[in-house]
Amino acid sequence: MDYSRDDIDGLLNDQFRDVAQAKEVYDGPNEDVKKYYNLVKEAMPKLNIPPSYNKTKCMVKNLGLDYEKIDACPNDCMLFRNDHKDDEFVILAELHTQKVMCSKTTDSLRWHDKERSKDGKLRHPADGQAWKDFDRLHPDFALDSRNVRLGLASDGFNPFRAMSISHSTWPVMLMAYNLPPWMCMKSEYSILSLLIVGPRSPGYDIDIYLQPLIDELKLLWDTGVETYDASRNQTFQMRAALMWTINDFPAYAMLSGWSIKGKLACPYCNYNTNSHYLKHSQKMCYMDHRVFLPMYHPWRSNKRSLNGKTECSPPPPLIKGTDVLNSLQDFEKVFGKKRKRSNDGPLKKRSIFCELPYWQHNLLCHNIDVMHIEKNIVDSILGTLLDILSKTKDHAKARYDLKEMRIRKNLHPKDTGDNKRTKLAKACLSMANGEKSVFCGVLKTAKLPDDCASNISRCVKLDERKLSGYKTHDAHFMLHYLLPIPIKSVLPDHVAIALICLCSFFQRLCQKVITLEELDCLEVEIREIINQLKRIYPPSFFYIMIHFPIHLANEVRLGGPVQNRWMYSTER
Template identity: 70%
Template sequence: MRWHDEERRKDEKLRHPADGQSWKDFGNRHTNFALDTRNVRLGLSSDGFNPYRTMSISHSTWPVVLMAYNLSPWMSMKQEYFMLSLLIPGPKSPGNDIDIYLQPLIEELKELWEVGVETYDASKNETFPMYTALLWTISDFSTYTMLSGWSTKGKLACPCCNHGTCSNYLTYSRKMCYMGHRAFLPEDHPWRANKRSFNGKVEHRQAPPLLSGTEALSQLEYVDNSFGKLKPKKDGPWKKRSIFFDLPYWQYNTSRHNLDVMHIEKHIVDSILGTLLDISGKTKDHTNARYDLQEMGIRKNLHPKKTNGNKKVKLAKACYSMTNAEKLIFCDVLKTAKLPDGSASNISRCVNLLERRISGYKTHDAHFMLHYLLQIPIKGILPDQVAVPLIRLGSFFRQLCQKSITLQEIDQLEEDIITTLCQLERIFPPSFFDIMIHLPIHLANEVRLGGPVQFRWMYPPERYMCTLKSYVRNRSRPEGSIVEAYLVEECLTFCSRYLHSGVQTKLNRQPRNNDEPNNSMMETTDAFSNLFPKRGVPLGAKKGEPFLLDDNSREQVHSYILLNCHKIDDYVRFHTRQREVRRKTQNSGVTLVALTTSFASTKDANPIHGNVSYYGRVNDIIELDYYGNFKVTLFKCDWYEAREDAYGSTYVHFNKKCYQEEPFVLACQVHQCFYVQDAVDKNKHYVMKTVPRDLFSISDQVDIDAEDT
């Protein structure tokens, strides 16, 4: 519980909520609370789920979960450290009445803030008064209204822009659109005066300031907080005074409610795919959207034209429109893409080549497509004026979701997303810009306030709700089943961790199915000599020191094993190319960063020393056994020439190999990557670098939760 203060590296990077401005502001204001680092800082998350695992039964159960941010990054967002504080029964969502259910929890939080609780610290062998504070809530955008009281619908739907939200009602589409992102540009930016490319007006507004908790509380002074079925009509954006304001410190919290990046990404991917592929019911470019353009008097080339005696309407092709052949290429890239194990579901099952549409994908699939996959077909099919802002949008989210980020990177992301959204305003119709397209403009600032995204999005709570759903055994009383099973599991966990004495022996699990490694043992024979050349073979560089398999080390090898699968610390798995031929996943891609001397030419007298990235695929996995003293795992790889395209993406050609005389590398030196085939050139593959979910870079060391799978 003291990790956030004693073990967290305190530098310019944000790796933990303690690095965010909100945490620091809270400590500066409440100095007595911050003096003892064992005092607990919490986050609260809530969402509804159907415990019956079927859409035929309408039921909504709402758990309220607490997570402790004192813990390390690889612990605080794990299910075993969550606290199920409330379980609000169905069958319907509690809506604004959720405050009634939250009353016992708020009373306990007030007591833990004002009085504290006597706690025994086993590490210091002392008893101390422990206090607790709630930093913020985590929820999807619809639940945001229930927890904060701010209405997330209508003309003031953005809680960050609040009363300065720029919105416009579209008469024909019958919906609100949220454009006007030029207000976030510098005052002297030329786009502010560009009427033709935007909404036909000069932009003079400034970016609206955030609404502080004190200002919000003053606005809530006259809001009717009556609960129940009969609710008075409210003219303003506030639907109620949130019960969280009963906490003495809540109005002073810099960040009180978080925007959920998970659902924002999913909605953006839905809008992009629906519009580009012109999916019926999903596209944002339709007849009514074109009439909205005509009413606004902008983009006259896209206005609908009536033909055949005004009986039919003809719509001109937009710059983002694709032919059926191009749609087929677009879908084929996603259909044939192989992803690493555990990164996403089988996206190919969501692609219908015959109908040229993509549907049925989950939130994490959308996350992966936005970060890595969509840019490949987009850059090969669409013109640059459309491809560039869409690629930059995916790049923004990829950098935003880093587990380690600097303030300089956050500032740059904030500038980039403003420009990107303004570029999108020049391309897509106003109906494209619903509230979820607008919200990314605030996400960089939320990272500045609260730290990395991984601590404030809904992925961990959603997985936790899936676990709760699995507890349901009695459908007549689902909440009772969940509570009973939850308590039993908590008791078993406590007993196994804290009451069990003795040494636990880890048993080696034997292969049970085809997914387990099929290894073959080979003694040192002539085959070993054929596998490794006689001379020393460099195995890659680590801090400038090459590892060589020389004649002496060859003689010390007692035996070796040929593997087709290798796991590093249980968090990333590598396969050989032969193993994954018939598999739907791709785990053979590797990238190595080595300190290398580069020459501009043969006559170059001033070589450059620096890190160079190499990209390849694993052909063989060899485990060397040095007479039981130690073992070394080697990868025998094909390496490829790497290039960079005009969009800044790295690609390789599988038919252009290099460094064939140096195929070996230590398994501990490489990181996993995967390759996505180009939409046109089948030999051209783009390199995609990923970071495993449970891998965290803390200081100069790598820390993971070794028990997590």
């Protein structure tokens, strides 16, 4: 019996018409699937395919592409696995584990040791201080260059965002950093290790779902797994270690346990974070960056333009992993949405990664994602310069904060005679409507090379003199290349210079190849840039995302180029 391609496509469309039917097919043997196999076999007799759905499932499983479905308690307090596998429960979430090994990439696993240029420049995570320190502490692991160094990235999204459905899906991806930099962040070399699905974000209880992954990482560190090396025609015991995690800041808090809110929100400055609560704006600001300047820098004694005080404190020391672990020795592990947690201090839990025997000695455990920092900075700059409602940082409440702090008296709000209106003086960063039109016009008419960014001109609203709807990579491109042009055209020199220097800092920070000397210069420059911005922008501008650039140069020194430690590849 002969079948055309249209007949086969028609049958496939009937079988997988909706999601519920597709799920039923994959959940077990199905008569419709058997009919499909028979149909394909009759149409192409010489095609070598398994005779049934079960045979296909067994074949895929033997290839190492199987997954395990683990049920979770609705309260997010435990997984039903091991001794609790047969307990009664309500199915809420699925956690898929996938193990993938490709024999064709075994040569590339040794690239970081055999082919990497070792001239002192940072091109790869192996050039960073964290990798070198790991090799020094664990020489037995570093002895075989095929042992895999991993990075973990995770973020949540709603797959039904076009519908009014509350849902949160959290894929947990692993990247192999042994590979060359042009391979290690590609999707085909990333491993989907976990898929956490449910009606809401797991929050701090994400550790419950990470247990199977941590168990496998312990096994890969202690004994490894027997692996076949096709390039050498031999088997070896392959081990693996997790170097760090990559997340946006909310996910950073979930995985590390460090609270991203409150006066100690910076995990680098930790307990020495300089913060101030703005009474009128009702938010925390982090604007005392003079502690990072040299001790005899003239800005340390500048009271009038900054916070009204002289600064004599040294920069806060970096907290060590061993110190964090020691402080959490008596920390009670509490999981579940209905249970109370201690709110004392910024640490809200003892992270499950601390169970890895080498984790406390890693120099860089959790990366601050540069991609989201750039997006937040561009939002704040554009929102304030164009005075976009709900995005500007220079508003009436911010002026009252200046009055409360007794700084920049020329910008203090002044009450009119009728006591009904408040007069706000024009700030140096304020633009007239004509200047805003020029600013937006430059971005509207910019001609961009193909595939470097989306059509940014669509995001520019000339009539309303604002930008909206641009994506994260658009913000990256504008910060690096576009914004300095209109900024130089319409803003006063002292404002334009500070903002252009900020754009230049991120452009040089994100280089694919960078030297330690350049990082030292960038570290000095960003400290002065942030303090210069403090003399221009109101305190409400300096929320935690404006503070983080202070620490980004040191992260590159520890972990290597930014391209291997941001969320672009994972989110795509």
